[in-house]
Amino acid sequence: MIGEKSCPNCKQWNDAKDAFCVFCGSELFEKERRVKESLEANPDPFKVPLIKIGDKDGYLIVFGKRIIQLVQIVFFGILSLLLWIASILPG
Ligand SMILES: [Zn+2]
Numbered sequence: 781m782i783g784e785k786s787c788p789n790c791k792q793w794n795d796a797k798d799a800f801c802v803f804c805g806s807e808l809f810e811k812e813r814r815v816k817e818s819l820e821a822n823p824d825p826f827k828v829p830l831i832k833i834g835d836k837d838g839y840l841i842v843f844g845k846r847i848i849q850l851v852q853i854v855f856f857g858i859l860s861l862l863l864w865i866a867s868i869l870p871g
Pocket residue numbers: 787788789790791792801802803804805806
């Protein structure tokens with residue numbers, strides 16, 4: 781039913797606006813919240829974990845880190861290309 785949400789604990793119907801069950805007090809959207817939290821914890825599992833450049837890093841360190849970032853991007857690019865090729869190959 782639209783606008784209603786069944787309680788995961790006692791199966792009673794609650795107004796979907798409510799965060800908690802009015803009958804038993806269980807969290808109505810616990811599953812949805814967990815999914816959302818796990819997505820926020822890992823926004824993009826395929827995102828390239830680039831090395832961070834700090835504000836206090838010196839010119840040479842920044843230069844070196846930029847090269848590492850470039851290598852990382854190229855590496856992940858090749859990796860995703862290989863995965864793409866593997867996914868389009870039959871069998
Ligand atoms: Zn309940």
